[in-house]
Amino acid sequence: MASNFFSAKAPSNKNVVKHTVDPSLQPWVEKYRPKTIDEVSAQEHTVAVLQKTLTSTNLPHMLFYGPPGTGKTSTILALARQLFGPDNFRNRVLELNASDERGISIVREKIKNFARQTPRAQAVASDGKTYPCPPYKIIILDEADSMTQDAQGALRRIMESYARITRFCLVCNYVTRIIEPLASRCSKFRFTPLDSESSSLRLSHIAQAEHVDINQPVIDALISTSSGDLRRAITYLQSASRLSSSSNPPTPILPADIQEIAGVVPNDVINDFAIVLGIEANAGMDVDEVPNQRRSGFEPMRKKVKFLMREGYSAAQIISQLHDFVVFHPTLNGRKKSVCALVFAEADKALCDGADEELWVLEVGLRVSKAVLS
Amino acid sequence: MSLWVDAFRPRTLDALHYHKGLSERLKSLAASGDFPHMLFYGPPGAGKKTRISCTLRQLFGPGAEKLKIDQRVFLSPSKRKLEINIVQSNYHIEITPSEAGNYDRVVIQELLKEIAQTQQVDLGAKQRFKVVIINEADSLSRDAQAALRRTMEKYMSNMRIILCANSTSRLIAPIKSRCLLMRVAAPNEEEIMAVLQSVARNAKFDLPPEAGNKIVEDCGGNLRKAILVLEALKMQSPDLTGSLNIAKPDWEVYCHKVADLIVSEQSPARVMEVRTKFYELLSHCIPPTVIMKTVAERVVDKVDEALKADIMHWAAFYEVRMRNGNKKIYHLEAWVVKVMSLYKHFIYNVDMSDFD
Numbered sequence: 001m002a003s004n005f006f007s008a009k010a011p012s013n014k015n016v017v018k019h020t021v022d023p024s025l026q027p028w029v030e031k032y033r034p035k036t037i038d039e040v041s042a043q044e045h046t047v048a049v050l051q052k053t054l055t056s057t058n059l060p061h062m063l064f065y066g067p068p069g070t071g072k073t074s075t076i077l078a079l080a081r082q083l084f085g086p087d088n089f090r091n092r093v094l095e096l097n098a099s100d101e102r103g104i105s106i107v108r109e110k111i112k113n114f115a116r117q118t119p120r121a122q123a124v125a126s127d128g129k130t131y132p133c134p135p136y137k138i139i140i141l142d143e144a145d146s147m148t149q150d151a152q153g154a155l156r157r158i159m160e161s162y163a164r165i166t167r168f169c170l171v172c173n174y175v176t177r178i179i180e181p182l183a184s185r186c187s188k189f190r191f192t193p194l195d196s197e198s199s200s201l202r203l204s205h206i207a208q209a210e211h212v213d214i215n216q217p218v219i220d221a222l223i224s225t226s227s228g229d230l231r232r233a234i235t236y237l238q239s240a241s242r243l244s245s246s247s248n249p250p251t252p253i254l255p256a257d258i259q260e261i262a263g264v265v266p267n268d269v270i271n272d273f274a275i276v277l278g279i280e281a282n283a284g285m286d287v288d289e290v291p292n293q294r295r296s297g298f299e300p301m302r303k304k305v306k307f308l309m310r311e312g313y314s315a316a317q318i319i320s321q322l323h324d325f326v327v328f329h330p331t332l333n334g335r336k337k338s339v340c341a342l343v344f345a346e347a348d349k350a351l352c353d354g355a356d357e358e359l360w361v362l363e364v365g366l367r368v369s370k371a372v373l374s
Numbered sequence: 375m376s377l378w379v380d381a382f383r384p385r386t387l388d389a390l391h392y393h394k395g396l397s398e399r400l401k402s403l404a405a406s407g408d409f410p411h412m413l414f415y416g417p418p419g420a421g422k423k424t425r426i427s428c429t430l431r432q433l434f435g436p437g438a439e440k441l442k443i444d445q446r447v448f449l450s451p452s453k454r455k456l457e458i459n460i461v462q463s464n465y466h467i468e469i470t471p472s473e474a475g476n477y478d479r480v481v482i483q484e485l486l487k488e489i490a491q492t493q494q495v496d497l498g499a500k501q502r503f504k505v506v507i508i509n510e511a512d513s514l515s516r517d518a519q520a521a522l523r524r525t526m527e528k529y530m531s532n533m534r535i536i537l538c539a540n541s542t543s544r545l546i547a548p549i550k551s552r553c554l555l556m557r558v559a560a561p562n563e564e565e566i567m568a569v570l571q572s573v574a575r576n577a578k579f580d581l582p583p584e585a586g587n588k589i590v591e592d593c594g595g596n597l598r599k600a601i602l603v604l605e606a607l608k609m610q611s612p613d614l615t616g617s618l619n620i621a622k623p624d625w626e627v628y629c630h631k632v633a634d635l636i637v638s639e640q641s642p643a644r645v646m647e648v649r650t651k652f653y654e655l656l657s658h659c660i661p662p663t664v665i666m667k668t669v670a671e672r673v674v675d676k677v678d679e680a681l682k683a684d685i686m687h688w689a690a691f692y693e694v695r696m697r698n699g700n701k702k703i704y705h706l707e708a709w710v711v712k713v714m715s716l717y718k719h720f721i722y723n724v725d726m727s728d729f730d
Contacts, residue, residue: 027530068548097524146520232551239410239554246402263415263542263555298674298682310560310595312416316543350694351543356663363690366683 028238029231032206037078040071041198041230046189050079057083057134059167061159063183065175066191069229072171073142075191080138085131092133097142107154111139115162137166144170145177152179159185193228196220203233212241214253221255225262236261265313270321276304277369279329301369305362315357319347319364332372339371378605379598382573385439387428390421391572392565396556400425403554404432409501411526413511413537413550416558419596422538425558426507429536434465434500448484450477460485466505472513479517482508486522490529503534511537512544519546526552560595569597570604579608592620625660626668633672640714645707652706662702666693666709673713681720688712 034040037047037054046064053059064072077095084092094114096106114137141147159168159182170186172178200219207214214237226233239261240253259266274280308318323344327337347364351357384390387397387404403409414422430438440463448456456477461468467489471478489504508514514522526535526549535553542550561569567586574581585607593600603620610621632651635644655665670689674682688709696705 027527030527030530069551142524143520146517226551229547229551232547235551242403242406242408242410242554243399246399246406246408260557261555263550263557298679302674306594310417312420312541312557312559314415314542316541350690353694354544354697355690355694356667357541357543359667359686359690359693362686366686370683 027235028206028210029234032202032209032234033074034071034078036082037075040075040078041202042194043071043075043191046075046191049189050075054079054082054132057132059083059134059136059138061163061167061186062169063175063178063186063188064169064171064191065173065178065188067193067228068173069226069231069233070191070193071230072191073140076138076140076169076171080140083131083138084133085129088131088133092137093140094137095140095142104148104151104154107151107158111155112158112162114139115158115166118165135165138169139166140169140171142171143173145172145174149179152182156181156185194230195228196223199223199226199228199230199233202230203237206234207237207241210241212237212253217255218253218258221258225258225264232262263314263317265317265321269308269311269313270318270325273304273308273318273322273365274325276300277365278373279326279332279368298366301365302362305358305365308361309358315361316348316351318361319344319351322364322368326368336371336374340368343367343371377602378573378577379601382576382601383424384428385431387425387432390425390428391569392561393421393425393558396425396558397428400429400556401432404429409433409503409534410554411530411535411537411552412556413539413542413545413553414556414558415539415542417560417595418540419593419598419600420558420560421597422558425556426536426538430466430505433505434463437499438463438465440464446485448474448477448481450480456481465499465501466507468507468509470509471518472510476515478515479521482514482518483521483525486525486529486533486535490525490533493532503532505534505536507536507538509538510540512539512541514545516546519549523548523552561597562595563590566590566593566595566597566600570600573601573604577608588620625655625658625665628655629665629668630672633669633676636669636673636710636713637676637717640718645711645714648710649703649707652703656702662696662706663693666696666706670709677717678720681716684716685713688716 037050040047062076064076066072080093081089094111096110117137144152155168168186170178170182175183175188200223203219203222204214206212218240222233222236226236236258240257243257243261244251244253256266323341326332326340326344329337332340343364347360350360387401390397414426416422427439441461442463444460444462446458446460448458450456454477456474458469458471458473458481467485469481469485471481474481486506489506493502522535537545537549537553539545542555567590570586570589571581581604589600589603589607593603607620628651632648632655635648635651652665656662666689670685674685677685692705692709692712695708696702699705
């Protein structure tokens with residue numbers, strides 16, 4: 001009994017801390033989390049299915065997967081809130097994520113204890129609204145793909161034996177890292193990267209609510225740097241507005257600011273590097289310069305790479321931007337592009353293995369220029 | 375009597391010599407009360423740490439400079455004891471979790487939770503939050519970075535995290551998207567010169583421009599190295615005139631010797647010779663990557679243009695293998711043999727074409 005008492009207390013304590021946060025200091029990502037599942041941007045299919053479960057109040061075990069920032073955690077939190085209302089939310093929902101210890105022992109103890117307690121009868125909600133408040137609890141396992149195989153294995157039986165009073169919701173980026181027996185117990189929902197229209201709507205809504213003055217180019221820059229990850233776009237927006245409002249006098253946000261915040265290498269730096277590699281930025285525009293740029297030797301390349309490293313740009317970022325530059329280049333032929341793509345792939349693997357950045361940027365430069373000039 | 379590097383380190387954001395725009399930004403952010411998590415990245419010796427400590431001073435006043443060093447013991451899941459050194463003041467705490475090796479996740483989880491769940495005790499403090507500085511963030515393991523993700527959002531009211539890294543390549547995207555990125559580029563030549571001049575002024579002597587130029591050339595954008603070299607030179611010849619030779623570190627000279635050996639003769643006997651030299655270097659704890667890079671750069675300087683690209687290619691190739699592999703010496707040796715055979719082939723082919 002005693003252990004039950006404490007484990008029930010622990011999550012509620014955390015929530016109390018969370019609720020005392022001064023709203024002006026809260027990250028916007030938290031502040032503008034959708035309150036109901038209708039508010040969730042895009043993901044029409046998933047929302048439609050979940051809407052139905054709201055009315056029937058019957059919920060399967062669920063597995064949400066998709067790239068970061070597409071609203072997986074937001075959806076389940078909003079759903080839980082709509083099901084239970086603010087009062088019951090705390091003792092009906094257990095949220096565990098990678099920052100909590102999640103070895104096999106936790107699965108055995110904490111989840112089992114939480115799952116074992118039968119939910120209390122429904123109380124009247126304090127805000128006067130009625131909530132369905134179905135007789136089960138929800139356990140959210142956020143970032144479930146970072147759970148160990150053993151811990152996932154331990155979940156299998158628990159999921160079944162407590163299926164009467166608990167529903168599990170696993171949230172992960174890579175569905176392949178969830179072991180098959182767990183995946184087959186859940187109904188899967190795939191979250192797709194956000195299209196630019198719905199991101200743009202959401203961003204301008206937040207900007208309006210926060211009285212931030214942004215224009216269309218800035219929104220475009222936000223969307224292109226975040227590539228479908230709404231959380232990243234919102235964080236960048238918040239950082240940019242912090243910077244602009246804290247400078248004296250307040251300056252408007254520019255697309256270049258967004259790029260700097262996102263750690264993107266400025267375009268002209270990449271263009272310069274490409275010229276050293278022997279690729280002209282815009283074929284036809286500077287035809288007269290082409291002949292003497294053609295013969296790029298080893299020394300200028302080494303100098304350029306040293307310069308890039310001294311400027312502190314990250315190798316992975318340089319390579320990914322150079323990749324975009326080469327792949328979308330108008331005049332290079334397919335064969336050259338494929339050779340370059342091969343080089344980029346190798347370099348990415350090497351960097352993931354922790355290789356030396358300078359050596360590999362130089363390597364990429366040398367091989368790309370060889371491919372282009374051949 | 376401390377080193378000049380420490381003695382003349384700027385204490386406030388206003389005193390910083392270069393990247394004025396960045397300093398302005400930091401200052402206005404510190405003043406706004408809405409301070410975000412931050413990630414400082416840039417090459418070594420560019421002044422990341424200096425900027426962080428200046429920002430702290432701006433945030434909390436001089437109290438942030440009263441440091442004490444603590445040793446904390448953490449228990450790994452297998453009940454092994456991990457001892458971590460912690461530098462802290464009343465307002466901030468500084469850790470290098472990579473000291474804990476594989477168990478850095480434990481350190482991050484326990485320490486951050488402990489800090490995050492207690493509030494600022496000092497009522498007179500300027501800010502309500504405390505700051506955690508994580509050094510060498512790019513060597514954090516994946517697990518440890520994943521553990522940071524949610525903590526950074528959840529405990530935003532009590533704590534801000536400042537990460538300090540050489541490159542963002544090895545940080546996972548969720549961490550990067552939660553931080554305000556601050557790129558600290560290495561200072562350019564004029565900026566280094568200006569700093570050296572001001573150090574000289576503070577130490578009350580005149581720095582002749584020739585000596586200054588020589589130091590700037592030698593240090594390769596690393597300001598810490600530049601100031602250390604300046605101090606060493608000053609010790610050698612107090613008036614800093616005449617012919618100065620900047621003493622290269624022993625290992626660098628040794629690496630250059632190895633490179634010369636490779637270029638001058640290519641034979642199995644020479645490989646053995648090089649091998650003993652590599653062993654010598656490794657046993658003096660010179661990181662194998664540094665050895666390979668230094669030797670490769672020297673070799674590249676001495677060979678024909680056509681060979682340079684290939685030599686660097688194989689250096690990059692074997693460097694990755696070295697990271698993945700276990701015994702470093704194999705890969706260093708493999709690279710040397712490869713370079714030698716390339717070189718021989720090259721010479722041989724040239725000879726043949728001459729005969730034709």
